[in-house]
Amino acid sequence: MELDDILASLFPAGHEVRVAHGRIAGHGVLRDGRRIHVVGLADGIALGVEDAASLAAQVLAIARQTDAAPILMPIDSSSQRMSRRDELLGLNEYLAHLAKSLLLAEQAGHRTIGLLYGGSAAGAFIATALATGTLVALPGAHPEVMDLPSMARVTKLSLDVLREKAKATPVFAPGLDNLARTGAVHATWDPAQPLTAQLEALLAEPAGDDARDLLGQQRQGRPKAAAIAARVVHEATRGG
Amino acid sequence: MKAWATQKATRAARIEAGSRYARGKAVAAADLPRFLDAVLRPGDRVCLEGDNQKQADLLATALADVDPAKIHDLHMVQSGVVLPAHLDIFEKGIARRLDYSYSGPQAARIARMLFSGQIELGAVHTYLELFARYFVDLTPNVALIAAVSADVAGNLYTGPNTEDTPTIVEATSFKGGLVIAQVKEIVDQVPRVDIPGDQVHFVVEAGKPFYVEPLFTRDPAAITETQILTAMLAIKGLYAPYGVRRLNHGIGFNTAAIELLLPTYGETLGLKGKVCTHWALNPHPTLIPAIEAGWVEQIHCFGSEVGMEDYIAARSDIFFTGLDGSLRSNRAFCQTAGLYACDMFIGSTLQIDLAGHSSTVTASRMAGFGGAPNMGSDPRGRRHSSEPWLKAGAEADPDTHPHLRRGRKLVVQIGETFGDQNVPLFVERLEALTLAEKLDLDLAPVMIYGDDVTHIVTEEGIANLLLCRDRDEREQAIRGIAGYTDIGRGRDRKMVERLRERGVIRRPEDLGIDPLDADRRLLAARSIKDLMLASGGLYRPPSRFRNW
Amino acid sequence: MSVISALRNETTSWYEASARQRIDALVDRGSLTEFVGPAARETSPHLAIFGLPTQLDDGIVVGEAALDGRAVLVAAQEGRFMGGAFGEVHGAKLVGLLRAARATRRDVLICFDTGGVRLQEANAGELAIAEIIRALVLARLAGVQVVGLIGGRAGCYGGGGLIAACCSTLIVTEQGRISVTGPEVIETNKGVEEFDSKDRAFVWRTMGGKHRYLIGGADRLVADSAAAFRAAAIGALSSPTVLDAGTLDAEQARLERRLARFGTAEDATEIWSALGIDPVDDLPALDESSFLARAGGKRESADGAR
Amino acid sequence: MERLTFTLAAAKQAGGLRQQAIIGVVASGNLEVMLERSAPSGTCTFEIETAAHGFGAVWEAVLNDFVARRAAGGLRITINDGGARPDTVALRLAQGVRLIEGDEA
Structure with a gap:
């Protein structure tokens, strides 16, 4: 789905969302009049230091508001921007700051919902969509932690061999389905139905603790993570 | 009547031909291809200075660019076959025969070229053995060497990497051969004289230092x-x-x-x-x-x-x-x-x-x-x-x-x-x-x-x-x-x-x-x-x- | 043999030490209790698909220990196993540790040594990093200190760099590199003109510990010894910082100021000069004390705005 | 990966008090060795996973020398190998025995 159609379907009552330089900003209104902040990335942008700082500033401004209005984060990006300048300036801090800002806003009562409608990869994915409290996706989204050609180069395996291996496990190959099976994606929305209803239904669910590892276990994409994390917590807390 | 000084005569002819592209002893880097065409002869025995450390890299590249129709069948007698250009010379037919000592970085390529007959091998020597033969039966007609700087008289300063240079020059210059040096710069006075100017016939200003491999650094x-x-x-x-x-x-x-x-x-x-x-x-x-x-x-x-x-x-x-x-x-x-x-x-x-x-x-x-x-x-x-x-x-x-x-x-x-x-x-x-x-x-x-x-x-x-x-x-x-x-x-x-x-x-x-x-x-x-x-x-x- | 022992250089080099040696030298002697240790044999279920060997601890040690008498949780990545990269089990152990930190209000020391996500289990690793960041930030919001220690061979790359920047305090050596995209990856994608990964002096002045310390990307710069890390970690825990809205507002201002001050710099040395440090050319060669003396009062400091 | 197991007679009982020791890392040319005091006395067992195929005879020779030279009775030894050379294997095994001979930490 295109961003305009998505926004129209999400906010039939209207929205004030602008896209500039690949950054999405504004707000929309649900059918019951509830205000939804919208902050995100568009046009497959590579997330650099300026973008991250700009997004974080918006998120922090929302966090200061006491309206408890949710933040919707539509994402269509590539990876972080790969450049000498970005790394020289400490891109890791900018991306981490964005992730922290999202978590702070959530802590301050603003639910954060990622909406993956295009691509995303690597550090950009971690700092945005994966830092939200709930991540949903639309069909056609194409997240890619690591592209297969790069993997082929590093692992010295051919693309064909990698594609064959990808059939046996969702754990490394790109794509929405693979990622969903590891528990990263809470649900994939149905574009044929009004998105506004699907968002309202999601907001009606209580926001719980991070349960992505349990989801990955159920969906058999991450067989061990939930149990290992739980066992560490158990061993660390049994003393006192 | 038998002539007893043909080598000196030949050198004089080479110097005269080369001087067309030189100001005194100085040859501009841009003129190198024409200059080398002028001073080299088919079948020459050439020492292109290079060992496991320093390289006359500018001269190596220039030699690989000469016209094989004019200059061919060279017999290379040198310590090191190290730079790609050292083997390009054989691939292009500029050189045919090789006597050398060390070929670490080119070990695989030189083996392939030896197998295919692209190189006619004399022998693989030890350094000292090759140096010895410079004075007996492998004396160079032309030596292409490397130094840090030169003065207008051709006095050379090699800096810390003197290495093979005195040996090559000794054998070449005192037996009727021609010595051409690449230097980073031509100066009024060299910091010390490693090679006396009367043994050096031409100097090329490279504008950059010769290449040196840090071969002896172990982390x-x-x-x-x-x-x-x-x-x-x-x-x-x-x-x-x-x-x-x-x-x-x-x-x-x-x-x-x-x-x-x-x-x-x-x-x-x-x-x-x-x-x-x-x-x-x-x-x-x-x-x-x-x-x-x-x-x-x-x-x-x-x-x-x-x-x-x-x-x-x-x-x-x-x-x-x-x-x-x-x-x-x-x-x-x-x-x-x-x-x-x-x-x-x-x-x-x-x-x-x-x-x-x-x-x-x-x-x-x-x-x-x-x-x-x-x-x-x-x-x-x-x-x-x-x-x-x-x-x-x-x-x-x-x-x-x-x-x-x-x-x-x-x-x-x-x-x-x-x-x-x-x-x-x-x-x-x-x-x-x-x-x-x-x-x-x-x-x-x-x-x-x-x-x-x-x-x-x-x-x-x-x-x-x-x-x-x-x-x-x-x-x-x-x-x-x-x-x-x-x-x-x-x-x-x-x-x-x-x-x-x-x-x-x-x-x-x-x-x-x-x-x-x-x-x-x-x-x-x-x-x-x-x-x-x-x-x-x-x-x-x-x-x-x-x-x- | 005793003569030999006497002559040894007993300084434990952090750069050279294994994850286990680092923890042993960091915490109070013999105080470590490991969680889900190697005897549990909880290895990666995914590496076999690629014909790769597993390691019994999947490349990370997590546990509880004492630091100068204070009960802490500790983690150390083994940079030599799969480049210290985050896989499913590896990541889940750190997730669990940080969740426990929040529950038990114990401070955490994380010894990073990682190239980022483990390719062979990329989705699991990526998601684990997201879970770690969430657990880490929630622990910090609950008042827990999380101290990151960086000085290993693998540096702290990819998602590791993001996790590090979420910590309360970062302690680095000059060898420690912190970055998102690694030099080879930038070079492969953008060309050698953009980034020459073979020029190691360039790599280190762009991503290394000294540069990060100078721009406020790290808080303490120490010599390459476990004892120095230990002293700095004790110091960090005794001067706690908070994470709240004010912290992030301050960080926002700090990061925007960095863009304004240094955004046009082509090279790290221009940034160092702009900081007023003079001379800058020999900064990388200086030992820690000379470096700190020259940088003193001139560097950008995070001052808790992290 | 190749999996190898050996159970060898080991006359000398492992000394010390530690229940477990681990040394080395799995990297190219390196290996990790975990020693646990859980084999019957008088024997030493080895479970090896190695990235280098076809070296069973070399492993056997290294392990036989190891149990002959070092006090390894009663040890269950687990090895994950990244293709280490025999001298490195012998060194890690010896280091492992020295480690488990140390006092209980």
Whole structure:
């Protein structure tokens, strides 16, 4: 789905969302009049230091508001921007700051919902969509932690061999389905139905603790993570 | 009437032809192709200066760009086949025949070109042997050499990397040949005169320094515990009992470990001042801690080492330096020193067979020899006496009257039983033999002959081949320290035990060495940064070795 | 043998040490209790698909220990196993540790040594990093200190760099590199003109510990020794920082100021000069004390705005 | 990956008090060795996973020398190998025995 159609379907009552330089900003209104902040990335942008700082500033401004209005984060990006300048300036801090800002806003009562409608990869994915409290996706989204050609180069395996291996496990190959099976994606929305209803239904669910590892276990994409994390917590807390 | 000065006449003609593109002796870099066309003749014997360290890179590229229709069938006589251009010359048909010494970085390509007949091989030499032939039957008609700077008279300053230059110029210039030098810049006055201007006919200003490979830098961070164990064995089992004061080291990590153990482990053995005082050696950065701790009295160098310039200049009591303060190296003299004035060579290799022959050649790679076979051989002829030389001679030949007995130079191979990729050091048959058959060579490219080798050190112990009395003993002594290689597992256990009782084989425990003491914390420096700090900031490592 | 021991350089080099050696030298002697240790044999279920060997602890040690008498949780990545990269089990152990930190209000020390996500289990690793960041930030919001220690061979790359920047305090050596995209990856994607990964001096002055310390990307710069890390970690825990809205507002201002001050710099040396440090050319070669003396009062500091 | 197991007679009982020791890392040319005091006395068991195929005979030779030279009775030894050379294997095994001989930490 295109961003305009998505926004129209999400906010039939209207929205004030602008896209500039690949950054999405504004707000929309649900059918019951509830205000939804919208902050995100568009046009497959590579997330650099300026973008991250700009997004974080918006998120922090929302966090200061006491309206408890949710933040919707539509994402269509590539990876972080790969450049000498970005790394020289400490891109890791900018991306981490964005992730922290999202978590702070959530802590301050603003639910954060990622909406993956295009691509995303690597550090950009971690700092945005994966830092939200709930991540949903639309069909056609194409997240890619690591592209297969790069993997082929590093692992010295051919693309064909990698594609064959990808059939046996969702754990490394790109794509929405693979990622969903590891528990990263809470649900994939149905574009044929009004998105506004699907968002309202999601907001009606209580926001719980991070349960992505349990989801990955159920969906058999991450067989061990939930149990290992739980066992560490158990061993660390049994003393006192 | 017979003409007796044709060579000088030819040189005069070359100078006249070349002068069309020169202002005095100076040739512009842009004019090099036309200039080389003018001074070279088909069939010339050409020395394109290059060895395992410095390279006349600008002249190499220019020579590869001359027109093969005009200039062809050159006979290259040079130390190093190192740059891609050195082989492009053959691919393009500019050169046909090759006599050389070292081809480390081009080992695979030169092997392919030898197989396909693109190169007509004269011989693969040791450095000293090739230098010797410059004065007998391989005298260059034209030498293309490299220096740091020149003045208008052609006086050359080579800086610390003098290396082969004086030898090449001596042979060329005094036998009617033409000498062309590339320099970074032409100056009013050179800092010191390494080559007198009357021996140099043309100078090309390159605008940049000639290329130098930092071949002798070993990062202490890459030294393994097993290499430290072999180094401990060598120090306690060889350096100490023979009292080796004058020596040469190879460039491997085992010998780097020895250098870094001198101020620590060597100190505990009370060896300071008793071993390792005088060296024929390149300025190894790993020797800095031992120098700083007062172990070393003096070092003569084949060449320099990138980053060591300021350190050397600040330690002129140790190194040979010129009026300008910087190192004066000389490969021919240092090779001679290693051959005749040292009591020990110790170095690593790729393959050792049951007779002790060793080679760095594999079936698809032809790395050449460089200087190791000169260092790693017993010169046999008359020699002055020294304690290690006499002791080794007595071990090898106890029955001859001491005053008539030849001593022996210690020639030591050191390594781990398995090398990179689990490739065994010990083999039934050297791949050098396979290569010799493929190329129909008279001689297999053996680096060091078994009868020159006196000791082999591995993590399993030391085999003293001087004490072996026949071929069987020699084979079992080698098998006895070959560990878990096929060669090692094929040993005659009883015979190996008997050899051990006689001291032919000495295990770590026989020398009072616990392998678990072989710990990186024994190294006087554990990183390149440590070396830099040990030098008081005088050593400036090249970027590729830095992690700061 | 005793003579040999006496001559050893007993400084434990952090750069050289294994994960286990680092923890042993960091915390009070013998105080570590490991969670889900190697005897549990909880290895990666995914590496076999690629014919790769597993490690019994999947490349990370997590546990509880005492630091100068204070009960802490600790983690250390093994940079030599799979480049210290985050796989499913590896990541889950750190997730669990940080969740426990929040529950038990114990401070955490994380010894990073990682190239980022483990390719062979990329989705699991990526998600684990997201879970770690969430657990880490929630623990900090609950008042827990999380101290990151960086000085290993693998540096702290990819998602590791993001996790590090979420910590309360970062302690680095000059060898320690912190970055998102690694040098080889930038070079492969953008060309050698953009980033020459073979020019190590350039790599370190762009991503290394000294540069990060100078721009406020790290808080304490120490010599390459476990003892120095220990002292700095004790110091960090005794001067706690908070994470709240004010912290992030301050960080926002700090990061925007960095863009304004240094955004046009082509090279790290221009940034150092702009900081007023003079001279800058030999900064990389200086030992820690000379470096700190020259940088003193001139560097950008995070001052708790992290 | 190749999996190898060996059960060897080990006359000398492992000393010390530690229940478990681990040394080394799984990297190219390196290996990890975990020693647990859980084999019957007088024997030493080995479970090896190695990236280098076809070296069973070399492993056996290294392990036989190890149990002959070191006090390894009663030890269950688990090895994950990244293609280490035999000298490295022998060194790690010896280091492991020294470690488990230490006092209970």
